[in-house]
Amino acid sequence: MSVLLVLHGTRHPDGARTARLLAARTAARLDRPVELAYADVRGPTVAQALARVGAGPVTVVPAFLASGYHVRVDIPEQLRAAGRAPDATVTAPLGPSPELLPALADRLAEAGVREGDAVLLAGAGTADPSARGEVAGVAARLGRLLSRPDPVPVGWAATAGPSVAEAVARLRAAGARRVAVASWLLAPGLFADRVRASGADAVAAPLAGHPAVVSLLARRARAGAADGVGVTAPAGAPAPPGAYRASAMC
Structure with missing residues (x-):
């Protein structure tokens, strides 16, 4: 299963560099490639990143610190628009994890x-x-x-x-x-x-460079791949804790 890391997006060059580094560190922790996408502001968009990933199941990890609009609505809608909602597992976001x-x-x-x-x-x-x-x-x-x-x-x-x-x-x-x-x-x-x-x-500086962030992103990705929500769950089946079927959120 492919892994897609979705951040909000920023025009700030340091923010973009931080996002790329976060994806690279998460990939190293998982020992598998991690594709980076942005929900807003800059590319690659979710659709563009999914095109690079190719067909097949994908675990989508929202790197957001609260489950607001982008997590609850925007990312699932972008998955639907790209035709990938049925085979996408969207994990819980980073926050507000203790x-x-x-x-x-x-x-x-x-x-x-x-x-x-x-x-x-x-x-x-x-x-x-x-x-x-x-x-x-x-x-x-x-x-x-x-x-x-x-x-x-x-x-x-x-x-x-x-x-x-x-x-x-x-x-x-x-x-x-x-x-x-x-x-x-x-x-x-x-x-x-x-x-x-x-x-x-x-x-205080933002959190992205802290080891706890990378560890949590990796755990989210592993849990999403194991759950297989949106890949194996039948239509209408409840999502397991911490993940949801993208098609059910659109």
């Missing part, structure tokens, strides 16, 4: 977070209420992991409010002397640039 919490904490430490800093979680932004709830859950778990006395608020790089800059300002208005931002973002790009410009004292 397996990534240590990566968040590591990135914060690398950024120079200090004892007593107020901590904020920066998300990409989404109009999907369930996806916003997923990110809020990550913030709550991060606060527990860091043994923070106060809840970790969420700021958004786009779409939703408050913005990261607004959330930083609120923490300062509440008395925080220093603010550190944990980035619930996968790769460099416009959103990461906005987070860095938020006025925080310490801003």
Whole structure:
């Protein structure tokens, strides 16, 4: 079974390089080729990547940190438009897996977070209420992991409010002397640039280069290949946990 890794897409050259490196590291972990595609902004598109993969079963791994529009609607629709929904297994996305919490904490430490800093979680932004709830859950778990006395608020790089800059300002208005931002973002790009410009004292890097991300992507791909959803499951059969039949989502 072929493996297709789908990211959001960015015009930022560092973001594109990060995506290619992430695909290469995942391929090395799986010991099989991994084709890279983007859901938006840049190519190769899902259809273009599938054409390179060729006919046959394909495991599609959405490299997204929440199950918003692109995961629930856009990627399945692109698979349908390419005529590949029946033989595609779409795995669960990266987020909001608790397996990534240590990566968040590591990135914060690398950024120079200090004892007593107020901590904020920066998300990409989404109009999907369930996806916003997923990110809020990550913030709550991060606060527990860091043994923070106060809840970790969420700021958004786009779409939703408050913005990261607004959330930083609120923490300062509440008395925080220093603010550190944990980035619930996968790769460099416009959103990461906005987070860095938020006025925080310490801003963690995106997660893509962390070993936990590659490990989780590889596990998602292996689980999807083993499940075979959309390949062997009869029409109307329930999808096993963590994966779904692409044709059923369109």
